[in-house]
Amino acid sequence: MSLRTAALSVTLLLLVLSEVWAQNPRKRMAPPKPPKAQCCDEVRSLKVQVANLTSLLEELNRKQETDMMNVVRQMMELDKQNRQQEARVTEAESKYSEINNRVEIMQLQASQSVTQSSSVDCHDFAWYYVGRYFKLCCLFQVFCDMESNGGGWTLIQRRKVGLTSFNRDWKQYKNGFGTIRGDFWLGNDNLFRMTRQPSTLRIEMEDWEGETRYAEYSYFTVKNELNSFKLLIANYSGNAGDSLRYHNNTNFSTKGKDNDKCVDDCASLRKGGYWYNCCTDSNLNGVFYRYGNHGKNTDGITWYGWHGPNYSLKRVEMKIRPQNFKS
Ligand SMILES: [Ca+2]
Numbered sequence: 001m002s003l004r005t006a007a008l009s010v011t012l013l014l015l016v017l018s019e020v021w022a023q024n025p026r027k028r029m030a031p032p033k034p035p036k037a038q039c040c041d042e043v044r045s046l047k048v049q050v051a052n053l054t055s056l057l058e059e060l061n062r063k064q065e066t067d068m069m070n071v072v073r074q075m076m077e078l079d080k081q082n083r084q085q086e087a088r089v090t091e092a093e094s095k096y097s098e099i100n101n102r103v104e105i106m107q108l109q110a111s112q113s114v115t116q117s118s119s120v121d122c123h124d125f126a127w128y129y130v131g132r133y134f135k136l137c138c139l140f141q142v143f144c145d146m147e148s149n150g151g152g153w154t155l156i157q158r159r160k161v162g163l164t165s166f167n168r169d170w171k172q173y174k175n176g177f178g179t180i181r182g183d184f185w186l187g188n189d190n191l192f193r194m195t196r197q198p199s200t201l202r203i204e205m206e207d208w209e210g211e212t213r214y215a216e217y218s219y220f221t222v223k224n225e226l227n228s229f230k231l232l233i234a235n236y237s238g239n240a241g242d243s244l245r246y247h248n249n250t251n252f253s254t255k256g257k258d259n260d261k262c263v264d265d266c267a268s269l270r271k272g273g274y275w276y277n278c279c280t281d282s283n284l285n286g287v288f289y290r291y292g293n294h295g296k297n298t299d300g301i302t303w304y305g306w307h308g309p310n311y312s313l314k315r316v317e318m319k320i321r322p323q324n325f326k327s
Pocket residue numbers: 258259260261262263264265266
């Protein structure tokens with residue numbers, strides 16, 4: 001190739017290249033930068049939006065807190081109203097129960113044609129007592145003593161006839177047994193319910209010589225079955241001696257249920273159900289022995305503070321009334 005031809009080829013190549021360059025001007029150019037003013041407007045607008053959103057969020061938060069507080073306040077108010085309603089229902093139930101009991105008394109009196117006015121008063125009180133503190137459950141007949149020390153006593157136990165065995169199991173002591181005009185145990189469930197309000201216990205006893213003594217405890221409570229009908233007593237007064245103090249704070253034990261505080265099985269040794277410690281300073285539910293028959297037995301109806309461990313009493317009555325009872 002001659003020098004001239006080469007120069008011509010280079011010239012042609014340059015021409016072609018310049019033509020291609022001219023046809024694609026955009027590809028060659030850098031992307032246009034936005035004007036400075038437009039950029040700042042967008043940032044400002046975004047900033048405003050962020051500020052608006054933040055303030056909106058704060059407002060929502062405040063509103064939520066206020067709503068929350070209102071809800072809590074409303075819930076508290078509803079709870080208060082609910083409690084008031086419940087109290088009213090309880091009161092109504094109690095009144096209904098009392099009225100119902102009175103109706104039952106009247107029906108009973110009418111059907112039995114009760115003649116003695118004093119016994120009507122006595123039962124009237126007893127039913128009222130039961131009605132008031134037993135509410136809708138547990139309507140049953142009780143015997144009451146309107147004479148001893150101001151009256152108003154509901155009998156919970158009696159020993160005088162001697163034909164009813166007191167060597168019974170847990171369930172029988174729980175529910176009660178015997179007849180209310182003879183020998184009986186009112187029942188541990190009933191004792192628990194009745195002594196939920198502060199009560200006084202009075203124990204009256206008589207020996208075979210016809211002498212009488214008594215022991216009174218102005219504080220008397222029997223706990224529920226879950227707590228083994230535990231006995232709590234205090235404030236003794238009387239002339240028989242304080243022979244129940246030793247049994248304070250002990251659980252109830254019966255045949256087949258040894259809850260005493262002893263290695264021995266007191267209920268089976270003493271042949272009764274009682275609040276045995278280890279074992280007794282009194283045993284009002286022991287075996288009834290006729291005069292002269294108790295001998296050296298230690299399982300009789302005993303009150304150590306008066307006649308010691310080998311003398312079985314002729315008659316015993318346990319009775320309770322509300323602490324605030326006014327004769
Ligand atoms: Ca034992």
